[in-house]
Amino acid sequence: MxxxxxxxxxxxxxxxxxxxxxxxxxxxxxxxxxxxxxxxxxxxxxxxxxLSRMAGMAFISADDGGIRIGGATTVAAIAGHRGLATRLPALAEAAAQCGSVQIRNRATIGGNVANAAPAADLVPVLVAAKARLGCIGRDGASRELAICDYAPDRGYLIAEVILPGDGLLPCSAFVKLGPRQALSISRLNIALLAEFQDGRFGDVRMAAGALGPRPLRLPLAEASLAGKKLERAVLREFLSALAAEVDAAIPGRNSQVYKRRAIAGLGLDLVAQALGLSPRGQLFEDAAE
Structure with missing residues (x-):
């Protein structure tokens, strides 16, 4: 060579x-x-x-329509962007929990996706938000891919991340579990985007990392909440659905039992955070019993 x-x-x-x-x-x-x-x-x-000197690849546009983020935008810029914190709190929160200050100041959103780590913190949010990737191929031509269709071995450069406005649901949250309180690689992370009005869920989209080789949508958990009222029985059904998602993703793995338990606590924290409620409230405490 x-x-x-x-x-x-x-x-x-x-x-x-x-x-x-x-x-x-x-x-x-x-x-x-x-x-x-x-x-x-x-x-x-x-x-x-x-790519460090490339003009035009580090930007965030979060207007009233969709959101566009340049592939060379740092994780720190995403964590600190007020428009993102308003339009998609889950992404800002995921960025704020991604590595150390030093890592966030250098790591980019394009790299977080392209590295294809199962526990990447930004990717579950992007999957739940139905993100698309504006890429440049080996032939120099531009093309757009759904994030779930992206594969790092194809040689595409991620020039920008595109979050369509119709995919940005009004409530969102991100939670993770790691071996320590700070600077932790996720053992499990979950993102939620949801509609919620008058005590009832509308559309719900969820994705989890560290359950497989790449972040996964959680259709059973989504269906357990979509169209339902926020009440104890629904939350209990939600916890059962989360456990079923773990069983389907990692059957027979040594971590299966641990992650069945872990995802329950994370799931309740996730819903509470998305809705601006306390996970220590009576409703969530009752559901956890």
Whole structure:
């Protein structure tokens, strides 16, 4: 294999030209928080494209329609963006819990998706929000993919993350469980987007990470809440549905029993947070018994 070449394009035109001319493997580096960790495989040949100087790839647009986030936008920028905190609180919360301050200041949303880690914190929110990815292929051409159709081995660069306005439900939340209180890789994380009015759920969308090789939608849990009133019996049905999701995702795994228990507590915290309620309220305490 030939030597590794490094290029640092300054705009999309230069980037597309590099991709079109590349004959061998192409890798991208944004914040580099995963690639530079000791023990990770580093590319030894082909072309490594450094995105750190790319104009126009770090932005957040959260107007009255949808949300668009540039692929090189840092996790810290997402965590601190007031418009996102209003339009999609779950994404801002997931970003705020992603790694350390130093990691958040370098890690990018495009890298969080492209790294394809089962426990990636931003991805369950994006899956639940029906995100689409604006990508640039090896031929330099643009294409748009549903996030669930994205595969890192196809060589696409994630130029932006697109959250359609019709997918942004008014209530949202994100919770995670890790081995310690801070700087923790998730052992389990869940995102919820929901409609809720007059004590009743409307549309509900949920996704969880660390239950499989990639974050999963939770259709049983969604169906247990959708169209239902917020009451003890419904929450108990919701907990049963969450346990069934774990059984379906990791049957026979050593962690199955642990995650069946863990997802119950996370699920109640998730619903309470999305609705602005206390998970220590009587309704949630009764449901947990």
């Amino acid at each position: 030939g030597e590794l070449s490094v290029a640092t394009p300054i705009d999309t035109m230069e980037l597309r030209a590099l991709l079109s001319a590349a004959a061998g493997p192409v890798n991208f580096i944004g914040g580099g928080t995963d690639m530079l960790i000791a023990g990770r495989t580093m590319p030894t040949g082909g072309l490594l494209i450094d």
